[in-house]
Amino acid sequence: MSGVIKNPRNGCALHGALQTVQEIRGVVPIIHANAGCGVINYLSALSTGEGRGLTGGYNAPGTTVQERHVIFGGASRLREQIKNTIKIVNGDLYVILNSCESAMVGDDVEAMTREIVEQGEPVVNTLVAGFNGGAHYGYEHVLADILRSVYEVKKNERKTDETLVNIFGIIPWKDPFWKGNLDEISKILKAVGLRSNVFFGDNGGVEDLIKAQNAKLSIVFGRWGELPASVLETKFGIPKLLFPTLPADYKDEKELIEKISELVSVNKEKAEQFLAKEKKYEENYRARILTDLLDYDIGKDAAIVGDEETVIRVAKLLKSTFGTEIRSVVLTDVLKHDEDHLADYTDDIEGIVSKVYISSDQKEIEEILKASKTEFIIGSSFEKAFAEKRGNAALDISFPIYDRTILNKTTIGTVGEIGLIEDIVYAVKKYEWNRKNNLVAYIRNY
Amino acid sequence: MGKKIGKHIAIYGKGGIGKSTTTSNISAALAEAGYKVVQIGCDPKSDSTNTLRGNNYLPTVLDSLREGNKIHLDDISVKGFGGVLCIESGGPVPGVGCAGRGINAAVNVLQELRLFEEFKPDYVLYDVLGDVVCGGFAVPIRDGITDRAYVVSSSDFMALYAANNLFKAINKYAPTGGAKLGGVIANSMKPGYHREIVDDFVTKTGTSIAGYVNRSLDVQQSELYGKTVIEAKPDSAQADIYRNLAKYIAENENLVVPNPLGAAELRDWARSWGDRIYDIENGVVGVAEAI
Structure with missing residues (x-):
């Protein structure tokens, strides 16, 4: 079947892998693909405020494969590029990202990598051909492949750290709030005496990849991230804990801490104190929106578009806070039948939502939203624009978000929960306010 | 593409079945009859035109493309027996790169060099690796490059299997302007049941026989001397077989879309x-x- 897919938002596996490694401090990507693959990734990221950095933007090293490399093989071009990159760009780990072209031509990238590793350089490779999957697939596979190989190419010593926990499933860029969400998870774990291995952003880096073998536990939020956690489980016996979503509220935080404490020793006293504080925090702010709730009939019904993790988390929150009827949801990440993951969160969605759709086609998504006959749409900037055109209230929390800068805002834990409630109330009040003003203006002009 | 100059004919066949030998002898016979002929070897082995040019070295189109310098027609072609213009597409070393894309690129280079406008051939023969393993090897029969294809096959089942695969490719591309089948060249025919097998196969697939070429020591001996039979043994019966085959191919306008057999x-x-x-x-x- 062929047809036009409008605005497929997430990019391909290579893009997902590139975004992932670009946010690990010390990692230098080497893209073995035509020039367009890297450039498109940068240009699309640019408008969401991402994509910069030492090896970001146009600075991402790559082989810029041309026709002659397809015909005669691109391995020697790759060898040249690895050597030049190591000479010019300082890095702690070089990750070769193999594209569709490399896969189809059958370049022996493994041999190239071995050759450079034998010369003492820290290089690993991963096959993230776009025809294998989307950006979420790329995130998982590049992490898994790095964790499979990094201990052979970097000096390391394994020593289990009883308080260290690996965090998987928060995908840089694909979760627009990834930085704030990583910080928030770290905050929650720190409060009960644990330390997080987050890999990405200011608090992450290549050292986190090395330290990952020392962790006592890996936590995977959502479907994506199970693969790297499984690599650590097989290689080092580190157990993994799977959650359908990041913690949406106090209740989820409590459950998270309880489940962790079954596998890792947590400071019980600290945990109780922390949870009591979180409970109070949530109750306090929830009480403060009661007036708005009554005045505005907020969140009567809604439709949500985004990644599976976000959709389940936000749907749950809407239901528990406002009693919202979730008319329909569209998942934009799990696009095909998934047999690669143990995790199956179908029941979690179907328990909350009347209709679940899967699509990355903006045209189809808009038709679904139209048919849902809801007044409130939560999604990306695409859905926000569509909602505003139709005169619906809207909130953008899914990728891509074009019209605001997100630095360290979080949407998880009690802080993120209250922030989200604030945003939801704001979106509805703004919509009502504009409607009222338009009416007043109309009467005055009449 | 503009108006085609000359008749463009693709000749396919399983590796080792004798398609280069057959194609070269057809080229030689056409040249002997006074026609201007181009033979383009579309096989990474790049030995299609060996017997037309006495086994002399000829840089392939892709060798020149790899160098990255500007390519001139003179660098990649040489005139062989009877003035046949010999060209080899070439390809990557075995096990590396993509030979299919290579064939595609080589044909593009020849078009860019205005080969046919410059040489003004009466016949252009493409000698193509016959298993049609990927889209690249189907280039000569699609995109309007040739309008007719022949397949060289013995009575060996693997050769007929390769022929059937070619039929599938023709079947796919013919409706959108690809080449049709001119016929099957039955090669290495020996006494006994060999003819009957190929005859039965063409009947089953709705195709026809372009000619029977008997297995002959004349062919092997000529090849050892780096020559076609037409050049080395012009008076032999085998040379006449090739002449008749060349005449048939030159004149045949009965082109069909075959009905390939299912697996x-x-x-x-x-x-x-x-x-x-x-x-x-x-x-x-x-x-x-x-x-």
Whole structure:
């Protein structure tokens, strides 16, 4: 079947892998693909405020494969590029990202990598051909492949750290709030005496990849991230804990801490104190929106578009806070039948939502939203624009978000929960306010 | 593409079945009859035109493309026996790169060099690796490059399997302007049941025989001297076989879209012949009785 897919938002596996490694401090990507693959990734990221950095933007090293490399093989071009990159760009780990072209031509990238590793350089490779999957697939596979190989190419010593926990499933860029969400998870774990291995952003880096073998536990939020956690489980016996979503509220935080404490020793006293504080925090702010709730009939019904993790988390929150009827949801990440993951969160969605759709086609998504006959749409900037055109209230929390800068805002834990409630109330009040003003203006002009 | 200059004919066949030998002898026979002929080898082995040019070295199109310098027609072509213009597309070393894309790129280079406008051939023969393993090897029969294809096959089942694959490719591309089939060149024919097998295959697939080429020591001997039979043994019966074949191909306008056999159908058909051959070879029945 062929047809036009409008605005497929997430990019391909290579893009997902590139975004992932670009946010690990010390990692230098080497893209073995035509020039367009890297450039498109940068240009699309640019408008969401991402994509910069030492090896970001146009600075991402790559082989810029041309026709002659397809015909005669691109391995020697790759060898040249690895050597030049190591000479010019300082890095702690070089990750070769193999594209569709490399896969189809059958370049022996493994041999190239071995050759450079034998010369003492820290290089690993991963096959993230776009025809294998989307950006979420790329995130998982590049992490898994790095964790499979990094201990052979970097000096390391394994020593289990009883308080260290690996965090998987928060995908840089694909979760627009990834930085704030990583910080928030770290905050929650720190409060009960644990330390997080987050890999990405200011608090992450290549050292986190090395330290990952020392962790006592890996936590995977959502479907994506199970693969790297499984690599650590097989290689080092580190157990993994799977959650359908990041913690949406106090209740989820409590459950998270309880489940962790079954596998890792947590400071019980600290945990109780922390949870009591979180409970109070949530109750306090929830009480403060009661007036708005009554005045505005907020969140009567809604439709949500985004990644599976976000959709389940936000749907749950809407239901528990406002009693919202979730008319329909569209998942934009799990696009095909998934047999690669143990995790199956179908029941979690179907328990909350009347209709679940899967699509990355903006045209189809808009038709679904139209048919849902809801007044409130939560999604990306695409859905926000569509909602505003139709005169619906809207909130953008899914990728891509074009019209605001997100630095360290979080949407998880009690802080993120209250922030989200604030945003939801704001979106509805703004919509009502504009409607009222338009009416007043109309009467005055009449 | 503009108006085609000359008749463009693709000749396919399983590796080692004798398609380069056959193509070169057809080229030589056409040249001998006074036509201007181009033969383009579309096989990474790049030995299609060896017997037309006395085994002399000829840089391939892709060798020149790899160098990255500007390519001139003179660098990649040489005139062989009877003025046949010999060209080899070439390809990557075995096990590396993508030969299919290479064929595609080589044909593009020849078009960019305005080969046909410059040389003004009467006939252009493309000698193509015949398993049609990927889209690249189907280039000569699609995109309007040739309008007719022939397949060289012996009575060997693997050769007929390759022919059937070519039929599938023709079947796919013909409706959108690709080449049609001119016929099957039955090669390495020996006395006995060999002709009948190929005859049965063409009947089953709705195609026809372009000519029968007997297995002959003249061919092997000529090749050892780096020559076609037409050049080395012009008075032999074998040379006449090639002349007749060349005449047929030059004049034949009966082009068809074949009906390739399905996988199970082909297997059953091969099995039924296998049983009959077994009986013949073991003397259970005579040849006439078996076929």
